[in-house]
Amino acid sequence: MTQPICYLNGKYVSFDQACLPLNDLGIVRGYGIFDFLRTYNGVPFKLTEHIQRLQNSAKLIGLSLPWSSAEIEEITQNTLTHNHLAEANIRIVVTGGASADFITPLGQPSLMVIVTPVSEYPQEYYEQGIKVITVPIERFIPKAKSLNYISAIGALQQAKQTNAVEALYVNSQGDVLEGTTTNFFVFRGSQLLTPKEGILNGITRDVILELAKDRFEIVEQSIAYSQLNHCDEAFITSSTKEIMPVVQIDELHISQGKPGENTQTLMDLFQNYAKS
Ligand SMILES: Cc1ncc(COP(=O)(O)O)c(C=O)c1O
Incomplete structure (x- = not known):
């Protein structure tokens, strides 16, 4: 089965090849935020608004994001392009990143963008x-x-x-x-x-x-x-x-x-x- 391509920390990789360090604060402390949107006619719906909400979520949990809105937007568009889906669900996730003591953020959060086909409700x-x-x-x-x-x-x-x-x-x-x-x-x-x-x-x-x-x-x-x-x-x-x-x-x-x-x-x- 063809694996979807996702973005993870600077690379576009096959979903089954994407790895996060086990001391990432998203894994060991649930420290992270995300946003979720879909496309209509292949275009992400309200992408700017979703990225703004992602940034606000980050602020509310005290996580500072090293990426601009334009960078996140570009990464999202590129991930979409890699996957050739008619309509897609898009998940933009930011975790606290690797931590030496499993609790203190080191200021290098992880960013991932995961794209999957839209599944309709009955x-x-x-x-x-x-x-x-x-x-x-x-x-x-x-x-x-x-x-x-x-x-x-x-x-x-x-x-x-x-x-x-x-x-x-x-x-x-x-x-x-x-x-x-x-x-x-x-x-x-x-x-x-x-x-x-x-x-x-x-x-x-x-x-x-x-x-x-x-x-x-x-x-x-x-x-x-x-x-x-x-x-x-x-x-x-x-x-x-x-x-x-x-x-x-x-x-x-x-x-x-x-x-x-x-x-x-x-x-x-x-x-x-x-x-x-
Ligand atoms: C707790 C909660 N409220 C509301 C929503 C609806 O938000 P949106 O319309 O941006 O999808 C979501 C979306 O997942 C949610 O998790």
Whole structure:
């Protein structure tokens, strides 16, 4: 099988030949950050924004990046070119780099860019909507896309046991924040609500807010779990899932168990925007 070509610390190498030193702080301490995006028509979608978020994540965990935005952009484009994929998922990862004592950064982080084919979710998720569960978890440094997805992995396993597709984090105040890898939105009539604090600023979320602003009243505020029964529609967003309608949260059924009209409008707008 042909191995994908990835970028690692200055070289474009076959995926099975890429090696990190075992004392890299990403491996032994989970110290690192990443970003994730996809292409539409072969072009990385919102690459500049994803690189900006990567840089912000690095800042938030105290990791200084020796590469400029333009350098990261070029490396990403080159990795893409090496792989000849119709559409690609792109993962840009920065780890703390090798450390002599396994805890002190030496100021030489590792950079890798991994490109894989886009895999689509089942069409029925979009046509019929999905079930999600909630879990009482708050992410550490939520505005950073750090390498720590321990809670996410556990919560997703839990979701799968009840045929749910995503798990939403609920904080100690009882507010629904976001999913393990998605942002969360609800409609109350024509009011579109989404949390602003305690979440990762999704790039898809930003696009949705921009597309929605002339059609709906946007309210960026916390969403109480106890108020979910007053919602007419709900959906989650991410670079891979785009807009996925939610028709069940735990035992609560939303919008008569089928995707709502306003959500459908946003799904159409998003498809037109991303693919144009
Ligand atoms: C915790 C979390 N929230 C939200 C998102 C959605 O972000 P984006 O729309 O940029 O993919 C992600 C993406 O993986 C995520 O990990």
